Amino acid sequence: xxxxxxxxxxxxxxxxxxxxxxxxxxxxxxxxxxxxxxxxxxxxxxxxxxxxxxxxxxxxxxxxxxxxxxxxxxxxxxxxxxxxxxxxxxxxxxxxxxxxxxxxxxxxxxxxxxxxxxxxxxxxxxxxxxxxxxxxxxxxxxxxxxxxxxxxxxxxxxxxxxxxxxxxxxxxxxxxxxxxx
Numbered sequence: 101x102x103x104x105x106x107x108x109x110x111x112x113x114x115x116x117x118x119x120x121x122x123x124x125x126x127x128x129x130x131x132x133x134x135x136x137x138x139x140x141x142x143x144x145x146x147x148x149x150x151x152x153x154x155x156x157x158x159x160x161x162x163x164x165x166x167x168x169x170x171x172x173x174x175x176x177x178x179x180x181x182x183x184x185x186x187x188x189x190x191x192x193x194x195x196x197x198x199x200x201x202x203x204x205x206x207x208x209x210x211x212x213x214x215x216x217x218x219x220x221x222x223x224x225x226x227x228x229x230x231x232x233x234x235x236x237x238x239x240x241x242x243x244x245x246x247x248x249x250x251x252x253x254x255x256x257x258x259x260x261x262x263x264x265x266x267x268x269x270x271x272x273x274x275x276x277x278x279x280x281x
Contacts, residue, residue, distance in 0.1 A: 105220040109159070110252070113214055117152065118259050120206045125267035127200035134274035136194035142268075142275045144186040148207075149268055151179045153260070155211060160253060163244050164222040166229050166237035172218055176211045183208060 102110075124145075133141060155175045162168050183204070190196060196204075219226035227233030 103221055105217040109214065109217050113210055113217065114156065114256060115259075116206060117156070117210050118263050120203050120210070121149070121152075121260075121264040122267060123203045124200065124207065125264075125271060127197060127203060128271060129274075131195050131197065131200070133190075133194060133271065134278040137190045139272070139275040139279055141186060141190045141194070142272050144182060144189060145271065146268060148179060148182050148186070149264060151175055151182065152211065155214065156256070156260070158241075159214065159218060160248055160256065161244060163238075163242050164218050164225070165240070165242075166222075166225040167239045167241045169215065169218060169222065169226060169229060170239075171241070172211070172215045176215055179211055180208065 128141075128145075152175075155172055158168060158171055224233055224235040225238060228235045228237040
């Protein structure tokens with residue numbers, strides 16, 4: 101039986117992450133990102149997508165242990181710093197609607213929720229990181245002993261490609277076209 105935290109990651113958190121990425125793109129399109137903050141903000145969106153993608157890829161392919169928990173925690177902090185940078189770039193030149201702010205709330209919290217659910221999946225390793233429990237922290241990044249089914253990985257990659265990568269490419273293209281006008 102799949103651990104409830106793993107089930108939540110696969111059936112709730114990941115689809116929400118993909119969905120909020122698409123919703124954010126729609127908000128950017130509606131507020132004319134190409135002619136306001138333009139490529140500068142778009143490049144930050146690409147950076148945040150890569151940060152999120154690294155976390156999703158790591159948790160899909162690697163054993164959940166202390167090393168992975170540290171990677172996800174570091175990615176969360178890095179993502180928050182990038183969000184701050186993004187806001188410093190966009191707020192002075194582009195209207196950020198209430199809906200977009202709500203979408204951003206989800207995008208900021210989903211990495212933290214991911215970290216917490218991963219900690220539940222490897223509770224002994226989470227405790228080991230804070231010097232509690234009987235296990236020693238496993239600080240080796242290694243492939244999953246029991247990999248996720250290829251169909252699950254393919255479905256997740258396809259969803260991210262269709263609903264996140266392609267819209268991000270469209271946003272980049274619009275920003276480049278507007279820059280050359």
